[in-house]
Amino acid sequence: MRLTIRHTTRYSFDAPVSHGLQQLRKTPKTGQQQRVVRWRTEVEGGHKELSFTDHHNNLVELVSFDRDTQSLAVISEGEVEIRDTSGVLGPHVGPAPLWLYRRGTALTKAGSGVRGLARTVEGETELDRLHSLMQVIHAAVAFEIGEPQTDWGAEEALAAGKGVCQDHTHIFITAAREMGWPARYVSGYLMLDDRVEQEAMHAWAEAHVAGLGWVGFDVANGIAPDNRYVRVATGLDYAEAAPVTGLRTGGAGEALSVRIGVAQQ
Amino acid sequence: MGDGGFFDEMWRDAGEVREPYRRFNAWFEDENPRDLLAKQREAEDLFRLAGITFNVYGRAEAEERLIPFDIIPRIIANAEWQRLSRGIEQRVRAINAFLHDIYHRQEIVKAGRLPEGMLARNAAFLPQMIGVKPPGGIYTHVVGIDLVRTGPGQFYVLEDNARTPSGVSYMLENRETMLQMFPELFVRNRVQPVQTYPADLRRSLAASAPAGTAGRPTVAVLTPGIYNSAYYEHAFLADQMGVDLVEGHDLRVVDGRVAMRTTRGYKPIDVLYRRVDDDFLDPLNFTPESQLGIPGIMDVYRSGGITIANAPGTGIADDKAIYSYMPEIVEFYTGERPLLENVPTWRCSDPDALAYVLDNLADLVVKEVHGSGGYGMLIGPTATKKEIAAFRRKLRARPGHYIAQPTLALSTVPIFSRAGLAPRHVDLRPFVLCSPEGVRITPGGLTRVALKKGSLVVNSSQGGGTKDTWVLED
Amino acid sequence: MLGKTANGLFWMYRYLERAENTARLIETGQRIALTRSGASDLEWRPVLQTAGVYDAYLAAHQDVTKDAAIDWLLRSKDNPSSVIHCIAAARQNARLVRTALTHEVWEATNGAHMRAQHLLARKVGERDLPAVLGTIRQATSLVRGATHGTMLRNDIYDFARIGTFLERADNTARILDVKYYVLLPSVTSIGSSLDNVQWETILRSVSARGGFRMEYGNSYEPQDIAKFLILDRRMPRSLAFCVRKLRDNLGYLVECYGKRPEAWHKADHIDRAYLSHTIDTIFDYGLHEFIQRLLDLLSELGAQIEKDYRFYE
Structure with a gap:
């Protein structure tokens, strides 16, 4: 089966964020039972610092907040092909x-x-x-x-x-x-x-x-x-395994909105 | 003048001076003890003015103390030192290979030479290091191997300090003080120099920079801050190396690198000689409450953007339970017999060993597996009945937390006191530098001395002092 | 250089300067008490005001007495501007920036701290006061001497100097702020012994009696004193001198870093807009208003330096 996925996470902050980092684990794994056909993650209000593969074989991307930003959006989008292997x-x-x-x-x-x-x-x-x-x-x-x-x-x-x-x-x-x-x-x-x-x-x-x-x-x-x-x-x-692990200074309270769309192609 | 069966490094039993001390003794006999006492006080003033102090844990923030310095040097013949340093190098190479192995394929476990549980149930094993390739393949850039001596040519490794060994500044300042106070001694004796250590450290760290570092690598020393017990040493090393001394709040992740905030903006660091423990290194990845660390530094490290010296997760090689496997570890990775001996060690996690330890507490030294600095240990022969009973309860409750060793007859070296020379127990911490260019051992190291008569505890936090340590040229 | 290091140097030298200034104020106060018949303990009030610690003093004491005032200025742990506290803070900052200092500067600073701790461990008796203050001034002078004699003339030195002159300008401005009324032409009754004492106090508290006599002889004219302390560019504690030094040192940083930051413009502005006039213009502007304005500008300049050179995150 081939699925298209779109995942948007949007944070808005009550005050400007002076500094902050987020670790993203949002890229599907490639393995025997699934294949990533295409995938991209984009960031608004911040930028990607680096990426690495962790000890669980997750692709981790580190994102930093733009200085004094009051919103951050992470948009992942792509296509994955999956085989049924009964788990x-x-x-x-x-x-x-x-x-x-x-x-x-x-x-x-x-x-x-x-x-x-x-x-x-x-x-x-x-x-x-x-x-x-x-x-x-x-x-x-x-x-x-x-x-x-x-x-x-x-x-x-x-x-x-x-x-x-x-x-x-x-x-x-x-x-x-x-x-x-x-x-x-x-x-x-x-x-x-x-x-x-x-x-x-x-x-x-x-x-x-x-x-x-x-x-x-x-x-x-x-x-x-x-x-x-x-x-x-x-x-x-x-x-x-969390999709986002973050830490920030400033920003006061935050509001979070998540929209995920998963559809069969 | 040997004291009650202990090996004295200066005197034979007949009151005959041993060879390495011959020239020193000739000088000493000509000196007026009153002048030497004055010199001893002068040394203290020099240390205090230079601010060579340490802060005592659990005391008022501002309290800075001197580590007492004794003017009688500890002298080692070159031949003896050569033997020791071969053993040290072998051990340090094995420790590096061991660390690489346990964070990758764990061949030593697969080969059945180390039980899986020694890693699986070890809090010092850092999963975040699994699969990480440290730049240059080096895990322990700076190591201190604690040695004790019990007889002629008979040395034991007491402890491996693979995470953040301290004390090297005292080694250097002790020599500096002796050179200032007794220059004539260094004319009579040809002593191998230690002063190149800071330059060697810098070269060694720079050689371990990430692949692709352009130009001269930027090195910095990371300190927990001025209230840390070893702050003096952190500042001293940064100063002597000519690099910046930074704290966590001076650093942040910028453009995928760890960079320091300068008056001109952020400047990336290639090699960070950190004197902050793993737990506090990165609030994003480890302890979120840590104010000392740099959020995201582990991510930069794992993506290859910085060298952290020593590498996170090296603490497992300090672990006293792992220590008991060091002979196997040395053999497994070097294919050679260990040149340095381990102290026989009972792992209390093993029921038979525990039974033996409980039966013989009064003769043994019991240590916490993860402890350091002489805290939380029992020295059977000098302990009270009450202390022994308390330890018995602790051992029964959590046997896996303890190891036990025989009480070693630590060698003595005289200290200078009002009453003249008096033998006191000593240990030795040589300092070892590792880089892709090789292993370098500074001749000698730090001699710690238990100033209290009969005491076997040399830790500065518990009344120990230091001596200048000489390795003679041939 | 690390922003933190620039900050540490700036404050190390500010605190050293402040320690000296406070010591000098104590000497001045003591001098008045000894030389003026009928001098009351109330004379210590302006001294405390000038040191900027009067309110804190009152919060901790019932009334102003000589002994309590001296002790507050000299060795109180609750007074962040006390001599002992300033020297300890200077030394703490020196530890923080140890790698930026020469061995000599560090040892002189550490030595000053050790002496101050020793001398000020107990209340200082009246008889010992001059000797104690003299020793402390010597100890801090030694740091200054070591700084001049051994430090490279690079950005490290510039930040040290910037801290020194900002503190000094602030101190001179505060002395003028507390005593401005005796310098106003309208209230002078020339030659009265009261005014002579007041003027002498002002000059003493900036170590300027000798310098002033060289220039103006023995007759104290209030305008001359105001001019000397505000505008005389040869007088090392005058506002004009300090601000020009600030601008110069910020200028050396420009040479070193290649960028002219806001702080330089601020210093240049103070120099040109406020300190390049005649003393009459300043009296026309209003001496009190002028001093108030300068104190504000100096504080803004300090904040701008912090920002431009990234002292903090």
């Missing part, structure tokens, strides 16, 4: 060693909630148990449309019993690591069948299963990612 991505390739994906982070720290949840998981094979984990979380945490609480970790979301895709994903990777699987966070795009315009990127999880390699789990929707899913960035948690 299976295959063997791990670096640069990060596989063991790194067993590490917990502040947002994916297991507590009694996640441990309790993990104990209810059943299944014969590794894959069965991971699917069971996905269903258990899907059932326990209601999907709620709205703003994600970026500082919420897996435990907080689980205790609240509701959350957005980010929270489902955090709970899944926390539990999966607790149960012995390397796991990671994926931020990306999902083509919706009923509409083109969206307000947020999607997130899902991947766990590493012996013999198969990395396998995807869209916990929020309770399904395996297929050819509607575009993988953009991966990391140990949201913080490492």
Whole structure:
């Protein structure tokens, strides 16, 4: 399937920003199951300083704010071709060693909630148990449309019993690591069948299963990612795969508007 | 004059002076002790006027203290030094190769020579360095290897300081002070010079500049600021190298480079000799609250736009648990037997080792795996029952945080006191520079001396002093 | 040069200059107290005003007494313009810009600090005051001497000089601001002993008694004193001298950096629009208004220098 994607993030600030930087992880990955046909990211109110590939193989672009700007827009646009592999991505390739994906982070720290949840998981094979984990979380945490609480970790979301895709994903990777699987966070795009315009990127999880390699789990929707899913960035948690990580001085309050369009060609 | 079974570097047991000290002793015997006491005080005044001070952690901001300086030099014969420096060079090359390996293919883990857990569960392992190629392939541009001696020709490596070793300014100022006060000594003894260190450091840093640097590389020293305990040294090195001394707020990312704010605008830096810890280096990538760092410097580094010396993530080579694997590490990367010995080390994470350590606490030195500066350690033989009991609890609670070593019979060198010469325990920190041009070791290094009788703790933060260290020419 | 370094040099030399100025004000105050019969502690009020610390003093004290005023000016930790504080701040800035200083300048500054800390550790008795002030002045002079004798004449030196002369101009202007009324022709009753003392005080507080006598002899005419302190380009503490030096040093920076910044134009403007007149023109303008205006302009100039040379982000 071939998807065209357009993603605009627009910030407006209450006061001029004297200095600021944003790390962007907005370029889809090229791999076995997806190919980037064309992609470009443009910035208004700032400029690109540099780019590099990080240890999760994400393309990171560093953008600085123009001096005293009161708005910044990042516009990404392109075309990606995807194969349906039923969520299976295959063997791990670096640069990060596989063991790194067993590490917990502040947002994916297991507590009694996640441990309790993990104990209810059943299944014969590794894959069965991971699917069971996905269903258990899907059932326990209601999907709620709205703003994600970026500082919420897996435990907080689980205790609240509701959350957005980010929270489902955090709970899944926390539990999966607790149960012995390397796991990671994926931020990306999902083509919706009923509409083109969206307000947020999607997130899902991947766990590493012996013999198969990395396998995807869209916990929020309770399904395996297929050819509607575009993988953009991966990391140990949201913080490492976030489309934007920023820091600024000045500017006071900010207003954010995000417009995403994902359409089949 | 050797004291209770300790090896004295100046005297044999029979009160006979050892060869390297022969000329020095002849001079010393002709001197009037009262004049020397006056000289000792004069040295202190020189240090104070020059502002050679350090700030004590956890004390009032303004408190600046002198590190006591002892006028009796520590003297090493050239042959001995040559042996040592071969061992140091071997070790430093291995550390660099090790750092490259663990941040790339991790062959040492695959070969089963280092357990994966030593990296996976190590807070000093910096994932952001995975796959990064430091300019020139150098991770540790400046290394300090702490050595102790227990007998003739018997040296041990106590610690590797691969992240930001300090003390080199004292090595240089100690020599400067001795040259000023006792010029005649340097006529009688042919002492290998140390004064080229700043120029060597500058050359070494410049040689490590990113590929494609045009012209003479711009080097700067990054300091946490004037309240840092080692600020004097930061300013001293910048001054001696003739480069700028910068703080985080002087720098920002401009046009894909790290640039410093000058009176004429922003000027890009090619090599940053940083004396700021990894955690505080970049608030965008590490600790967001850090006021000391430069947002985005890691991004510039990862895109190849700057050399950071030492490279982020080198701290893992300082780690005391990794230390216990150094013999394997040296062999794995050099294919040779280690020339320098490690102190036997029990890793308390291993249940058998823990049991042994708990049974023998009164005879052992216990250290925190990530600690430094002599803080948070237990010296069994001098500890009280209460201290030992407290450490027993700590060890049981978090065994993985500790290693233990036998109490070493550190050698002694006399210090000059009112009562004349008195033996005190010493260690030695030679300074090593690495660049694509090679490894360079300054002859000697910093001798730290425990001024308190019988004490084995040489750290300046805990009552240690320093001595000028001589390596004689043949 | 780093913007931070330029800032550090600027303030290091401002603080040194201020330490000297405060020391001189204390000497002047003490001199009046000793030589004038019936002098009351109230005489210390204008001294505190001239040092710009009167309000802060009152916030910390019930009333003005000689002892308290001297201690406030000399060694109070709560007074940022006290001698001990200025020297400590100069030395702190010197540490910050250590790499820009010669060994001699650093040691002289550090030595001045060590002496001040030692001498001012306890309250200074009246008998010791002259010797203590003399020692401190010597110590700061040593820094100046080392600066002249060992520093390269490059931008480092220029910023040091700019800090010195901005502080000095400010100090002279403040002395005039507090005492302007005794210089006004309308209120003079020539030759009264009161006025003689006032004028002498002014001249003393800028170390200008000798210089003035050389030029004008022994008779104090208020206009002459005003002219000497404001317009005489040979007098190293006059406003005209200091502002011309500021402009010159900003000019050397232009030679070094190749760009004429706003600060240079500001200094040039002060020099030409305010300090190239006769003293009568200034009296016509209004001495008080004139001094007020100059204080404002000097402060604007300081801010402009900070901006032009990127002292801060």
